[in-house]
Amino acid sequence: MAPVLELKGITKRFPGVLANDQVSLTLNKGEILVLLGENGAGKTTLMNILYGLYQPTEGEIWVNGKEIEVHSPTDAINVGIGMVHQHFMLIPVFSVTENVMLGDETTKMGGFLDEQTAATKIKTISEQYGLEVDPSSYVRDLPVGVQQRVEIIKLLYREADILIFDEPTAVLTPQEANELFIIMHELVKQGKSIIFITHKLREVMDVADRIMVIRRGKIVGETTPQEADQEKLAAMMVGRAVELDVHKNEAKPGKTVIQISNLFVLDQLKQIAVDDVSFEIKAGEILGIAGVQGNGQTELVEAITGLRSILTGKIELLGEDIANAKPRHITELGVAHVPEDRQKDGLVLSFPIYENLVLCTYYKPPFAKGINLNYPEIIRSAQHQIEDFDIRTPSAQTNVGSLSGGNQQKVIIARELSRPIQFLVASQPTRGLDVGSIEYIHTRIIQKRDEACAIMLVSPELDEIMQLSDRIAVMYRGKILTILDANEVTKEEIGLWMAGITPDNSSASKESIKLATTDGVQN
Amino acid sequence: MATTVIQRKKVETATPVRRVVMGLVFLALSMLILVLFALKSDPALKTTFVMNPGGIDRGLAPDWVLPGFSTMIVLTVITFLAAVYQIFVGFKKATNVVLGIVVALFIFAFLAWAAEGRSLNLGGMLSGAVLLSVPITLGAFSGVLCERSGVVNIAIEGMMLMGSMVGALVGSVTNSLLIGLIAAILASVLMAALHAVLSIKYKINQIVSGTVINIFATGLTTYISQKILQVNQSLNNPPIFPRLPIPILADIPVIGPILFNQNMFVYAMFILLAVLQISIFKTRWGLRLRAVGEHPKAADTLGINVIRTRYMAVLLGGAVAGFGGAFFTLGSVGRFDKMMTAGKGFIGLAAMIFGNWTPIGSFGAGLLFGFADSIATKLAILGSYIPPQFMSMAPYITTMVVLAGIVGRGQMPAADGEPYVKE
Numbered sequence: 001m002a003p004v005l006e007l008k009g010i011t012k013r014f015p016g017v018l019a020n021d022q023v024s025l026t027l028n029k030g031e032i033l034v035l036l037g038e039n040g041a042g043k044t045t046l047m048n049i050l051y052g053l054y055q056p057t058e059g060e061i062w063v064n065g066k067e068i069e070v071h072s073p074t075d076a077i078n079v080g081i082g083m084v085h086q087h088f089m090l091i092p093v094f095s096v097t098e099n100v101m102l103g104d105e106t107t108k109m110g111g112f113l114d115e116q117t118a119a120t121k122i123k124t125i126s127e128q129y130g131l132e133v134d135p136s137s138y139v140r141d142l143p144v145g146v147q148q149r150v151e152i153i154k155l156l157y158r159e160a161d162i163l164i165f166d167e168p169t170a171v172l173t174p175q176e177a178n179e180l181f182i183i184m185h186e187l188v189k190q191g192k193s194i195i196f197i198t199h200k201l202r203e204v205m206d207v208a209d210r211i212m213v214i215r216r217g218k219i220v221g222e223t224t225p226q227e228a229d230q231e232k233l234a235a236m237m238v239g240r241a242v243e244l245d246v247h248k249n250e251a252k253p254g255k256t257v258i259q260i261s262n263l264f265v266l267d268q269l270k271q272i273a274v275d276d277v278s279f280e281i282k283a284g285e286i287l288g289i290a291g292v293q294g295n296g297q298t299e300l301v302e303a304i305t306g307l308r309s310i311l312t313g314k315i316e317l318l319g320e321d322i323a324n325a326k327p328r329h330i331t332e333l334g335v336a337h338v339p340e341d342r343q344k345d346g347l348v349l350s351f352p353i354y355e356n357l358v359l360c361t362y363y364k365p366p367f368a369k370g371i372n373l374n375y376p377e378i379i380r381s382a383q384h385q386i387e388d389f390d391i392r393t394p395s396a397q398t399n400v401g402s403l404s405g406g407n408q409q410k411v412i413i414a415r416e417l418s419r420p421i422q423f424l425v426a427s428q429p430t431r432g433l434d435v436g437s438i439e440y441i442h443t444r445i446i447q448k449r450d451e452a453c454a455i456m457l458v459s460p461e462l463d464e465i466m467q468l469s470d471r472i473a474v475m476y477r478g479k480i481l482t483i484l485d486a487n488e489v490t491k492e493e494i495g496l497w498m499a500g501i502t503p504d505n506s507s508a509s510k511e512s513i514k515l516a517t518t519d520g521v522q523n
Numbered sequence: 524m525a526t527t528v529i530q531r532k533k534v535e536t537a538t539p540v541r542r543v544v545m546g547l548v549f550l551a552l553s554m555l556i557l558v559l560f561a562l563k564s565d566p567a568l569k570t571t572f573v574m575n576p577g578g579i580d581r582g583l584a585p586d587w588v589l590p591g592f593s594t595m596i597v598l599t600v601i602t603f604l605a606a607v608y609q610i611f612v613g614f615k616k617a618t619n620v621v622l623g624i625v626v627a628l629f630i631f632a633f634l635a636w637a638a639e640g641r642s643l644n645l646g647g648m649l650s651g652a653v654l655l656s657v658p659i660t661l662g663a664f665s666g667v668l669c670e671r672s673g674v675v676n677i678a679i680e681g682m683m684l685m686g687s688m689v690g691a692l693v694g695s696v697t698n699s700l701l702i703g704l705i706a707a708i709l710a711s712v713l714m715a716a717l718h719a720v721l722s723i724k725y726k727i728n729q730i731v732s733g734t735v736i737n738i739f740a741t742g743l744t745t746y747i748s749q750k751i752l753q754v755n756q757s758l759n760n761p762p763i764f765p766r767l768p769i770p771i772l773a774d775i776p777v778i779g780p781i782l783f784n785q786n787m788f789v790y791a792m793f794i795l796l797a798v799l800q801i802s803i804f805k806t807r808w809g810l811r812l813r814a815v816g817e818h819p820k821a822a823d824t825l826g827i828n829v830i831r832t833r834y835m836a837v838l839l840g841g842a843v844a845g846f847g848g849a850f851f852t853l854g855s856v857g858r859f860d861k862m863m864t865a866g867k868g869f870i871g872l873a874a875m876i877f878g879n880w881t882p883i884g885s886f887g888a889g890l891l892f893g894f895a896d897s898i899a900t901k902l903a904i905l906g907s908y909i910p911p912q913f914m915s916m917a918p919y920i921t922t923m924v925v926l927a928g929i930v931g932r933g934q935m936p937a938a939d940g941e942p943y944v945k946e
Contacts, residue, residue, distance in 0.1 A: 051824075053824075072826065073823070073824045073825065073826055074826035077825075077826060083824075085824070089818065089820065089821035089824050089825075090818070090821065091813075091814055091817045091818045091821060091937075092817075092937070093817060093934065093937075094813070094814070094817070098810060101810075102810060102811070102814050102821075102822065102825055102827070103811075103822070103825030103826050103827050104825070105807045105810060107806075107807050111806045111807050111808060112805055112806050112807075113805055113806060113807060113810060154825075
């Protein structure tokens with residue numbers, strides 16, 4: 001039987017860039033094919049060609065043994081190809097039904113929407129594949145994981161047989177990612193075929209039937225989870241051996257740098273987001289804050305960095321209460337902040353690198369001369385830091401917005417770590433980054449710890465917390481449930497704490513363990 | 524195993540601060556009625572409200588004569604009770620409705636005081652309010668059509684101005700209402716086509732493109748008015764759409780003359796309201812239109828032609844604006860004067876925003892602004908103690924207060940004003 005999908009010698013040239021170079025791959029019915037590659041390797045370009053968003057320079061696309069031409073998403077939909085985009089193509093103010101039916105509406109009396117029929121069809125699909133969702137709820141009210149289910153239902157509604165998932169876990173919590181994998185297995189069991197694009201090695205091992213690795217636009221190898229391990233995949237993907245484990249020396253905690261006592265913080269809706277939190281961090285140690293996103297970590301970080309006012313409590317930095325102080329004052333006391341959303345809160349995307357690098361210090365000599373900026377000095381310093389922090393860019397004048405995610409993050413790291421700092425708040429510092437950049441940023445954070453800086457690391461990635469932290473605090477519904485020594489605790493235990501279950505209480509079911517930990521128990 | 528949203532505790536379920544502040548606002552209005560109107564009125568005088576607009580001979584109602592002083596005392600007591608209830612118990616969800624009622628009572632007290640010892644044509648004022656709201660509402664509808672598709676349209680004023688001038692000119696030349704009306708619509712659609720090409724195809728900043736059209740329309744219509752229409756009056760003498768009483772309905776007292784004994788434009792406004800409201804929210808066309816205005820890329824990936832949808836919407840918006848423009852010359856005055864639209868297009872834009880980009884909301888806002896306009900006109904005639912200049916500011920002050928108070932809560936189409944660039 002012919003494979004459901006075959007790409008033959010796909011080449012895509014953009015002006016000055018060869019994004020895909022003679023890429024050929026086959027997808028068989030009922031399998032999950034993982035397309036693994038670093039950011040910028042050409043995975044998304046390839047899939048956009050398949051989905052009709054780009055036209056290939058050369059090459060052929062065959063579906064079910066027939067050559068097809070895909071000029072637009074409509075063509076792709078018509079031959080049964082559907083794509084779950086990395087950034088959801090959903091309209092927040094529409095209901096689930098409206099989102100799903102858009103473009104393929106069921107109507108009555110010539111043009112009037114028939115939401116009833118569509119909702120019934122959605123319910124049937126959602127029951128058949130285990131995609132629980134309420135058709136009448138509005139997308140803006142749904143958690144990200146459920147929004148993704150709506151995206152999947154959109155494809156199934158159009159009877160797609162080939163499903164492309166473009167980095168689907170980038171926006172999901174570990175629990176949601178696990179739920180997605182269960183759904184994907186259910187889909188292939190019922191005869192769908194899936195191409196799964198990712199750069200996260202753990203996921204590959206979890207879900208793949210077959211793995212194709214793409215590097216710089218070329219397929220560099222094909223393997224299966226049985227034949228490969230994470231180290232081997234990382235090496236194929238990056239093109240050199242990669243250190244996946246973080247090596248660090250024993251922490252040598254010094255004096256207390258930050259002391260937080262009985263802190264209460266409200267969210268935008270005036271609800272309690274941080275609920276009676278107390279902890280301290282000493283110089284030269286990393287405190288990891290584990291927890292599923294949305295449990296108050298964001299508000300905690302914003303309160304500490306002066307971006308959000310607190311309700312009551314104390315935040316003492318080296319003895320001075322910095323609660324409700326101005327962010328500039330806090331910065332000047334030696335606090336560095338790597339924000340969770342680097343594009344929104346960390347950088348001015350339309351500014352060049354050199355201006356982004358002086359956002360904390362521009363008003364002080366040597367960068368300021370009276371009321372003027374000393375641009376020659378700013379650029380000289382930027383060039384120095386670009387070298388120091390290995391920022392890959394054509395020049396210091398390049399706009400930050402046109403850099404890759406990893407290099408954008410390095411700009412932030414360079415800005416924050418090159419100042420003399422006492423305390424670093426790093427919120428999801430490696431979110432959405434490729435293996436190489438993660439390795440680099442982890443090394444930098446450890447290095448800063450060894451220079452006797454106190455570090456608070458917030459991350460929903462349990463692996464990252466485990467690898468870097470000296471102590472781990474678990475945050476759940478605004479409270480710090482416990483603070484554990486990183487050397488004496490297992491991933492499974494923290495997973496339980498993250499789900500709000502105290503591990504001593506052994507009544508916890510197997511199911512909740514599986515849901516709560518990032519990657520089950522296979523590592 | 525469904526993913527759940529993490530629920531957070533509420534610090535305070537209802538905000539007593541807002542409740543009390545609102546109560547104090549009621550109290551202040553109540554006291555103002557007492558101090559400004561009741562205590563200054565003469566118990567011996569009566570206020571006469573005439574309920575029949577001028578020139579109407581169907582659905583007549585007797586005059587409504589009220590003792591000014593006691594009326595105002597009653598109004599003071601009612602609003603005072605509302606204030607007390609709000610401060611100590613609260614109207615909860617109905618608070619905004621009660622606020623509306625209290626403000627309405629305040630306005631009524633003001634009218635009763637201003638017309639004390641004389642007579643005020645209340646029927647005429649309400650009928651005028653409906654008529655004055657027509658161009659505002661039609662302008663707002665034009666805006667709704669464009670902006671729902673993601674194209675900001677501040678050129679409504681220019682389109683209406685062009686429509687009213689061309690309507691007058693063509694109507695005079697042909698001496699035909701219908702041809703004049705069609706010409707007005709076409710002229711405005713031409714302006715809209717320019718806006719569409721500039722902002723959709725050439726991706727020019729939509730505010731700039733709109734401003735260009737406004738300036739162009741102002742310049743061209745003023746030039747034609749001065750050089751042609753004023754010189755040759757026969758070119759500026761179009762017929763007017765006559766009053767068109769609807770059988771039976773027009774005979775209902777009070778309501779009949781206000782709503783069902785108007786000209787074609789008023790009925791067209793109601794029909795358009797229903798048509799737009801249903802087609803935007805209940806049909807395939809409307810769903811796609813809204814999708815394009817919210818998230819054009821999502822619409823594109825589902826095979827919807829974003830560019831074509833936007834052109835359609837802007838051209839339709841232009842047609843509605845042209846129709847609204849024709850109201851000035853063919854539906855009201857029967858003559859074109861320069862700058863005749865007098866900012867009604869911009870107020871229409873405000874009505875659209877206040878109405879949260881929905882036809883029904885725009886209509887409500889249009890009525891509100893029309894009413895403010897009507898009070899100003901009537902009181903100017905009555906010769907109130909308040910200088911007429913201040914009264915004619917009323918609609919604009921209403922606009923500003925309303926925009927400042929409400930606009931932050933509105934839900935603008937997410938991709939409004941953003942040109943769509945296909946990758």
